[in-house]
Structures are given as C-alpha cells and as structure tokens.
Amino acid sequence: MLARRSWQHKTGQMKKVPWSGRVISIQPRIRLTRSFDERAHSYLGYCLVIEGTIGTEVRVFSIGIGEVTQRKHQCRVGDNASGESVLVPDARLEPVEFYRTSKLQVLHTGDGARQGPPPWHGVPPDLETYRGRGHRRLSARTYSSKCTSCIWGCRMPVKMIIDPWNPSLRYRYETFCYGPKSCQYYKPGPIRIVPGRRGMKFAEEDWVDEQDTAHRLIDE
Numbered sequence: 001m002l003a004r005r006s007w008q009h010k011t012g013q014m015k016k017v018p019w020s021g022r023v024i025s026i027q028p029r030i031r032l033t034r035s036f037d038e039r040a041h042s043y044l045g046y047c048l049v050i051e052g053t054i055g056t057e058v059r060v061f062s063i064g065i066g067e068v069t070q071r072k073h074q075c076r077v078g079d080n081a082s083g084e085s086v087l088v089p090d091a092r093l094e095p096v097e098f099y100r101t102s103k104l105q106v107l108h109t110g111d112g113a114r115q116g117p118p119p120w121h122g123v124p125p126d127l128e129t130y131r132g133r134g135h136r137r138l139s140a141r142t143y144s145s146k147c148t149s150c151i152w153g154c155r156m157p158v159k160m161i162i163d164p165w166n167p168s169l170r171y172r173y174e175t176f177c178y179g180p181k182s183c184q185y186y187k188p189g190p191i192r193i194v195p196g197r198r199g200m201k202f203a204e205e206d207w208v209d210e211q212d213t214a215h216r217l218i219d220e
C-alpha cells in the first residue's frame with residue numbers, strides 16, 4: 001500500500017483518488033457505539049469492495065458510498081464501477097478505506113446475483129430495512145470465510161465508551177448477520193464482552209440477539 005502522504009495534498013488535505021474495478025461485495029456501512037450494556041447504530045451508507053485499481057495500485061480496496069447514491073445506482077456484486085474517493089482520516093470509525101465518493105459510474109454486469117444463496121447477492125435493501133430486521137452476532141471467522149460478499153453480512157467499526165463520566169474510548173470491529181436465521185452458514189462465535197468502568201465487564205448473551213430478531217420467522 002502506498003504511504004498515506006501520497007493520498008494527501010501538500011496542505012495536508014486529502015486528495016480525491018480515482019478508482020475503478022469490479023464490485024465483489026456490497027454491504028451496509030454501519031457504525032456501532034457501545035456504552036457497557038447500551039448500544040446505538042449510525043447508518044452511514046454502503047461499503048463496496050472492489051477488485052481493481054485505486055490511484056496507481058492494483059488490488060482489492062473498499063469504498064464508502066451514501067444511501068442516496070446507492071438508491072440511484074443500485075450497485076450489486078458483479079457490476080463494474082468507477083469513481084473518485086478520499087482516504088478516511090480515522091480508520092477506527094469506518095469499515096472502508098476510502099469515502100466521500102463522487103463521479104460514481106456503474107455498469108450493470110451483476111452476474112453475481114445468479115449465484116447462491118447463500119451468500120445472498122443482488123441489490124441490497126435500504127438501510128431502514130436493515131434497521132427493522134435487526135442482527136445477530138456473527139463469528140469473525142465465518143464472516144471471513146463465507147459472508148464477505150453476502151448483502152446480509154456487516155463488519156462494523158465499534159466505538160466503546162468505557163466511562164461516561166471520565167471519557168475514555170476503545171475501538172474494535174465486530175461482525176454481524178442480518179440474514180435469514182435458517183442460513184446454513186451462520187455461526188455466532190463467542191459471546192462478546194464489553195469493558196466498563198473500574199474493570200467491570202458486560203457479557204452480551206444470546207438473548208440480546210434473540211430479542212433483536214424475534215419478529216422474524218426462521219426463513220425471513
């Protein structure tokens with residue numbers, strides 16, 4: 001990967017970097033904020049994973065787009081896309097490397113929609129649909145091996161507020177599944193532990209996921 005300064009103007013401002021390639025994944029772009037047993041989601045848009053060229057580099061990279069942009073372009077796995085984006089300033093808060101995308105062009109060759117499921121390809125639903133469905137925790141290993149191209153998978157950057165009265169933050173990534181509870185690939189992985197003040201710990205037990213998705217039937 002090129003040094004960060006190659007993506008910057010001399011003034012320190014981030015450059016718009018041109019990119020193009022084939023869409024190998026599109027998933028929701030959601031940030032999770034945890035404060036012990038409380039959690040809140042920020043719905044940022046969508047995350048495209050592209051196999052192609054970014055600047056002068058040929059590799060796989062990730063691009064953030066907004067919900068309005070996705071509604072207009074209806075991207076899905078298998079499409080060819082191009083645009084210009086900016087390196088994200090704080091990788092702890094974003095699931096993508098580049099965002100603030102402009103000049104997006106999409107050529108619909110989305111043959112990926114004919115595969116599976118699982119994983120589910122095709123055009124992902126709007127963000128309100130994800131919010132309404134709710135998620136279950138998803139094993140990081142299962143996500144990496146089976147779910148990176150599924151529209152129901154999501155790798156969220158997590159900001160953890162350890163002590164609300166003495167601000168201290170920690171960051172990590174967590175993977176989730178918004179898909180049908182009957183998916184044969186699904187594995188929850190270990191229960192997640194959220195650190196709190198004075199060394200306290202909150203264990204997010206299975207009932208949290210069961211409650212979050214209780215309104216869905218097994219195949220929904």
Ligand code: SF4
Nearest residue numbers: 147150153177179183
């Ligand atoms: S476990 Fe979830 S994210 Fe993975 S393939 Fe199944 S529905 Fe998609």
